[in-house]
Every structure is written in C-alpha cells, then in structure tokens.
Amino acid sequence: MQASARQNRCDVIVIGAGHAGCEAARACARMGLKAAMVTMNLDLIAQMSCNPAIGGIAKGHLVREIDALGGVMGEVTDSVGIQFRLLNTSRGPAVWSPRAQCDKKMYRVRMREVLEREPNLRIVQAEVAEILFSEGRRVRGVRLRDGRELACGAVIVTTGTFLNGVAHVGESQYMCGRSGEAPSNLLAEQLRNLDLRWKRLKTGTPPRLDGRTIDWSRFERQSGDAEPTPFSFLTDKIDRPQIDCHIAYTTDETKRVLVEALHRSPLYSGQIEGIGPRYCPSIEDKMVKFPDKPRHQIFLEPEGLDTYEVYVNGMSTSMPVDVQEAMITSVPGLEAAEMLRPGYAIEYDAVDARELRHTLEVKSMPGLYLAGQINGTSGYEEAGCQGLLAGINAALALGGSEPLVLARDQAYAGILVDDLITKGADEPYRMFTSRAEFRLNLRIDNADERLTPFGRRVGLVSDDRWERFQRKSAHKAALSAAAVCTRLDVYPQVNSSEHPTVAEWLRRPESRIAMLDGWARTVLSEEPALGVLTTLETEIKYAGYIAQQDRQVERLSNAEARRIPPGFRFGDIPGVSREIREKLDRVRPQTLGQASRIPGVTPAAIAVLDVYMSLPGARMPD
Numbered sequence: 298m299q300a301s302a303r304q305n306r307c308d309v310i311v312i313g314a315g316h317a318g319c320e321a322a323r324a325c326a327r328m329g330l331k332a333a334m335v336t337m338n339l340d341l342i343a344q345m346s347c348n349p350a351i352g353g354i355a356k357g358h359l360v361r362e363i364d365a366l367g368g369v370m371g372e373v374t375d376s377v378g379i380q381f382r383l384l385n386t387s388r389g390p391a392v393w394s395p396r397a398q399c400d401k402k403m404y405r406v407r408m409r410e411v412l413e414r415e416p417n418l419r420i421v422q423a424e425v426a427e428i429l430f431s432e433g434r435r436v437r438g439v440r441l442r443d444g445r446e447l448a449c450g451a452v453i454v455t456t457g458t459f460l461n462g463v464a465h466v467g468e469s470q471y472m473c474g475r476s477g478e479a480p481s482n483l484l485a486e487q488l489r490n491l492d493l494r495w496k497r498l499k500t501g502t503p504p505r506l507d508g509r510t511i512d513w514s515r516f517e518r519q520s521g522d523a524e525p526t527p528f529s530f531l532t533d534k535i536d537r538p539q540i541d542c543h544i545a546y547t548t549d550e551t552k553r554v555l556v557e558a559l560h561r562s563p564l565y566s567g568q569i570e571g572i573g574p575r576y577c578p579s580i581e582d583k584m585v586k587f588p589d590k591p592r593h594q595i596f597l598e599p600e601g602l603d604t605y606e607v608y609v610n611g612m613s614t615s616m617p618v619d620v621q622e623a624m625i626t627s628v629p630g631l632e633a634a635e636m637l638r639p640g641y642a643i644e645y646d647a648v649d650a651r652e653l654r655h656t657l658e659v660k661s662m663p664g665l666y667l668a669g670q671i672n673g674t675s676g677y678e679e680a681g682c683q684g685l686l687a688g689i690n691a692a693l694a695l696g697g698s699e700p701l702v703l704a705r706d707q708a709y710a711g712i713l714v715d716d717l718i719t720k721g722a723d724e725p726y727r728m729f730t731s732r733a734e735f736r737l738n739l740r741i742d743n744a745d746e747r748l749t750p751f752g753r754r755v756g757l758v759s760d761d762r763w764e765r766f767q768r769k770s771a772h773k774a775a776l777s778a779a780a781v782c783t784r785l786d787v788y789p790q791v792n793s794s795e796h797p798t799v800a801e802w803l804r805r806p807e808s809r810i811a812m813l814d815g816w817a818r819t820v821l822s823e824e825p826a827l828g829v830l831t832t833l834e835t836e837i838k839y840a841g842y843i844a845q846q847d848r849q850v851e852r853l854s855n856a857e858a859r860r861i862p863p864g865f866r867f868g869d870i871p872g873v874s875r876e877i878r879e880k881l882d883r884v885r886p887q888t889l890g891q892a893s894r895i896p897g898v899t900p901a902a903i904a905v906l907d908v909y910m911s912l913p914g915a916r917m918p919d
C-alpha cells in the first residue's frame with residue numbers, strides 16, 4: 298500500500314513523449330526532481346511524425362540552443378544522423394544552419410535509451426484522461442484512463458496533434474492523434490472546458506514510397522557535406538558514413554492530375570476548417586497558388602538505413618489515395634513506385650498561447666505548463682525548445698527559484714516564446730531567421746556562449762560540457778588578444794607588404810583563419826577547442842556590424858513609444874514582405890510599439906520600419 302502511494306507521487310508529470318515531452322521530462326529529472334513521463338505508446342517515444350530530419354534554416358539554430366542549455370536533441374541527432382548538410386553557406390555566418398537526415402527508428406531508440414538512463418525519471422504507458430486541480434486552480438495531479446491517479450506539483454502538457462485530432466485523406470476523415478494512433482479526446486474535452494481560448498490548426502504529411510520500386514537512375518543526386526557539422530557542442534566528429542538523397546521534379550501531368558481533382562481535396566471542399574502553415578503548402582495548394590510555375594522540386598529522402606521506406610519531401614497532401622497514386626506516377630522515375638503509406642492532413646486543437654506566461658505556465662492555473670504543438674507551433678525543434686524551457690521553469694518554480702526567461706537578443710528560443718505568448722499563432726508557427734531582429738548575435742557557433750552559463754546555473758549542464766565551454770572561452774580570449782598584436786610577416790601565404798596584424802588581415806573578405814596553419818596552435822600551445830576558430834573569425838570579420846547591431850538593440854528598446862507619422866506609406870517600405878505591408882496598412886498603427894504587436898508583423902520588419910521612418914520622403918502623406 299505504502300509502496301504504491303510512493304509510486305503514485307512525483308514532483309512533475311509530463312503528458313506526452315514527443316519532442317517537447319522528452320526534453321521537458323529529462324530536464325526535470327536532471328535538475329533533481331522526481332519526474333514521470335506518461336505517453337500513449339512507449340514504442341513511439343520521440344516519433345518523427347513527418348519528415349525524418351532535424352534542423353534546417355533557423356530550426357538548426359534552435360537545436361544548437363537546446364544543446365547549449367543542456368538538452369538532448371542535438372546529441373541524439375548526431376548519433377543517428379545519416380546525412381548532414383550545413384545550409385545557407387552562400388550567405389553570412391549568422392544564417393548558416395545545420396540539417397540532418399536521421400534514421401527515424403534509431404532516433405526513437407536512441408532517445409529512449411537516453412531517457413531510460415535518468416534515475417529520477419519514470420516512464421509510463423497510459424492515457425491521461427484528466428488533469429486534477431485543487432483550490433485556486435492549482436495543479437495537483439492527473440487521472441489516467443485506467444482510473445489510477447498520480448499526484449504531483451506541476452504538469453507539463455505536450456500532447457502534439459492528439460487533442461481532438463482528425464485526419465483527412467480525400468473525402469474520408471477519421472479521428473486519430475496521428476496516422477495509426479488514437480486521439481486524446483478525454484483530455485481534449487476537459488481542456489476545452491477550462492476557460493482557455495482554443496483554435497483549430499492543420500498540418501499535413503506526404504506519402505511514403507517503397508524505395509525498391511523507384512528508378513533511382515533518373516534523379517539528381519544530393520550528397521551530404523564532406524565534413525559534417527554536428528549539432529552538439531559535445532560531438533567532436535560525425536563518423537557515420539553519409540547517404541545520398543535525390544531531387545525530382547513534378548511535371549505538367551502532375552499538375553493536371555491535381556488540378557482536375559481539386560474538388561475532391563478536403564482543403565478546397567471546405568471539409569478542413571483548421572488553418573494550415575502558409576510557408577509549407579500542400580502540393581495541391583502549390584498548384585493553385587503558383588499556377589505559372591512549370592515544375593516543383595521534390596526530394597526523395599530515405600527514412601533509415603535498414604528500411605526501404607522513402608519520404609517524398611515537398612509532396613504533402615490530403616488528396617484521395619487514387620489521386621495520390623496518379624500524382625506519384627506522373628513524376629519521371631516514379632512511374633512504377635508503390636506507395637507504402639498515403640499522405641494525410643490532420644486537424645487538431647491548439648491553445649491560444651497568449652494564455653501563457655513567459656515560463657509557459659498557464660496564467661490562470663498555477664503549476665500547469667504547455668509546450669510544443671499544443672501551443673500552435675509546428676516542428677520538432679520548436680517543440681523540443683519549448684519542452685526544455687517548460688521543464689526548466691517547472692523545476693525552478695517547484696524549487697522556489699527565479700524563472701529562466703530568455704530575451705529576444707539572447708536566443709531564438711527567447712524569440713519563439715516571446716512571439717507565442719505576446720501574439721499567439723494564427724497559423725502553425727515555425728521559426729525563421731527573419732523573426733530575429735539581432736541575427737548577427739544569434740549564430741550557431743556562439744549558442745554555447747549565449748546559453749551554456751544559464752544551463753549550468755539551473756543544473757542542466759554536465760561537468761564535461763562545462764569544462765569544454767570554459768576551455769573554449771579561455772582559448773577565444775587568448776586568441777582574440779593575440780590577433781590584435783601578432784603581425785603576419787611569418788606567413789608566406791599572406792601576400793601583403795603592409796604587415797597587418799592577424800585581426801586586420803582577417804577583416805578582409807577573402808581571408809580565412811584556416812589559411813594561417815598553426816597560428817592558433819602556436820599561441821595556445823595546444824589544439825584549439827572545437828569551434829573556437831569559427832567564432833573568432835566571425836567576430837573579427839563582422840566586428841563593425843556586430844557593434845552596429847548592439848547600438849540597434851539599445852535604440853529599439855527606446856522605440857516602443859516612437860510615433861509613426863500620420864499618412865505614412867506602409868506600402869512603400871522596402872525589404873518587408875507584401876503580407877506584412879498589407880497588415881500594417883490595414884491596421885495603421887500609431888506607434889512602433891503598436892505595430893510590433895500586430896500578429897504576423899515580425900520584429901525584423903519593425904527594425905526596417907524604424908529605419909525607414911527616419912528617411913526623408915518616407916513621411917509623405919498618401
């Protein structure tokens with residue numbers, strides 16, 4: 298009797314073992330709390346519901362930040378990645394972002410291993426039917442569908458697309474959490490009655506193909522990087538051999554098939570009411586929205602090393618199965634391809650995240666935290682990041698400590714939370730680099746400098762990570778000091794009669810620190826710490842811009858009350874999307890502060906507006 302009472306009591310209960318749930322549960326356990334993670338299916342911990350890839354533009358930044366704080370997504374990705382690519386390298390280092398194609402099954406297995414190693418974490422397969430509250434709407438536990446009750450001090454809900462989930466494939470629709478899994482209707486019903494604002498959102502996934510039925514010789518090959526960039530600051534090197542992905546294109550026939558069947562699409566027939574992500578349209582949507590585009594690119598991405606299942610990136614759809622088959626076979630090289638699973642769209646309940654504090658705790662219900670897709674986001678990385686922050690903050694609150702709230706100029710994670718809780722999300726929210734007004738400071742190479750001290754303070758950063766971080770910081774300080782006083786005369790590859798210092802020379806666009814073979818090793822008398830040379834080079838090369846950005850941070854903090862002249866022509870602002878210009882024109886805000894609170898108006902657009910308002914001619918009345 299006593300044993301069972303002990304088992305049924307813990308500090309924190311995490312509902313869900315998706316990408317948010319795993320980070321939340323592990324963070325709480327690592328921070329010394331007794332944590333329980335309840336999931337509907339133990340075999341699907343950290344399931345990748347959509348594409349088997351982590352990272353990508355801006356999402357890669359989020360994973361580096363999760364890692365720098367002491368989270369696990371980066372390490373797990375490094376250990377199961379099968380193709381790594383650093384994206385955006387033709388642009389500046391602020392927007393370089395890593396992406397890795399993963400072995401989907403290994404990702405689940407590896408994440409489960411990592412979680413099972415945590416002595417403070419109990420993993421339970423069950424459905425949570427109800428969250429229990431005491432007086433003052435303070436969380437006190439959960440009730441499982443089988444009738445058991447678990448008591449706790451805080452609950453973190455990370456239920457993804459499972460709340461009132463409805464899948465659509467053509468004319469057919471059925472309730473599910475995601476394909477093949479039951480929805481979470483009991484909990485959904487309770488949450489819907491809890492006096493919070495809710496909305497219906499929608500996302501979709503493409504069909505999966507049998508790789509043995511694909512004519513691979515017909516496609517352009519896309520290889521990984523020769524030198525893979527790891528996600529984790531703890532990974533020295535990626536040793537696993539890399540696989541190739543392949544690039545294909547839709548044809549006129551693909552377009553004909555889809556356009557002729559549009560009346561059968563649940564998106565166009567009115568069957569789907571939830572709002573989907575505009576930035577990630579389904580293939581039928583692309584045909585309608587870009588009628589003049591002759592073809593659309595698709596990527597054929599293996600789902601793992603020991604399976605022939607192939608993910609068709611770029612062909613997300615909710616068309617009927619027969620239309621999906623015709624669409625697939627219209628692509629040269631896929632004439633004989635067999636579909637293993639059809640694509641589908643899913644509609645689900647998401648909360649209006651303006652109901653939350655910066656800690657992701659529900660304002661009106663102490664001890665209840667929400668993280669991941671339930672808050673209106675889309676993506677594993679966005680979910681992981683929120684899970685980690687919700688876990689950290691639940692643990693800090695239970696310990697009576699100050700919360701961890703990251704500012705917009707400190708982390709993409711800070712931008713994510715700030716955007717969600719101040720503006721909500723009127724469509725599934727994903728991270729973009731354009732959401733950051735201070736991009737130059739928020740790079741992948743310096744995520745540790747920005748965040749590891751916070752992770753250490755809250756108790757998530759291991760001694761090994763902390764020692765590595767301190768060594769890198771010491772190396773950076775020594776090299777920065779040496780760079781301004783070492784003249785480069787001894788390097789024959791530096792062809793200059795002006796005898797520049799290392800710092801002066803590095804500021805030239807064509808200079809690369811790698812050309813100074815051995816300089817850093819000589820200064821340090823040992824191998825430079827992993828990543829320090831990239832950070833040093835970037836900070837020296839872009840010192841002027843970084844200083845300018847620092848001044849901008851200060852200026853913007855004073856901009857809240859800045860008045861926008863009457864008659865200001867919002868339609869003329871350069872470098873801002875038409876959608877944002879139209880929103881501004883419709884609302885016609887009177888101050889920059891007001892403009893910044895219009896849903897969908899990014900802080901980066903506000904920064905441009907701020908500068909543009911000062912230009913002569915921009916104030917001309919309409």
Ligand code: FAD
Pocket residue numbers: 312313314315316317318335336337338341342343344345346347348423424425426455456457458459460474475476480481484500501502577641642643668669670671674675676677680681727
């Ligand atoms: P999930 O990973 O969904 O995890 C939810 C967890 O909650 C599961 O473990 C489940 O068992 C558990 N759970 C739910 N209810 C209960 C309960 N009552 N009791 C116990 N456990 C419960 N993202 C993109 O970035 N791009 C895309 O194109 C994309 N397409 C998608 C297409 C589909 C069809 C789906 C389903 C998702 C798609 N996503 C996409 C989203 C991505 O999968 C999610 O954003 C991400 O997985 C969300 O993570 P999460 O932790 O919030 O929830």
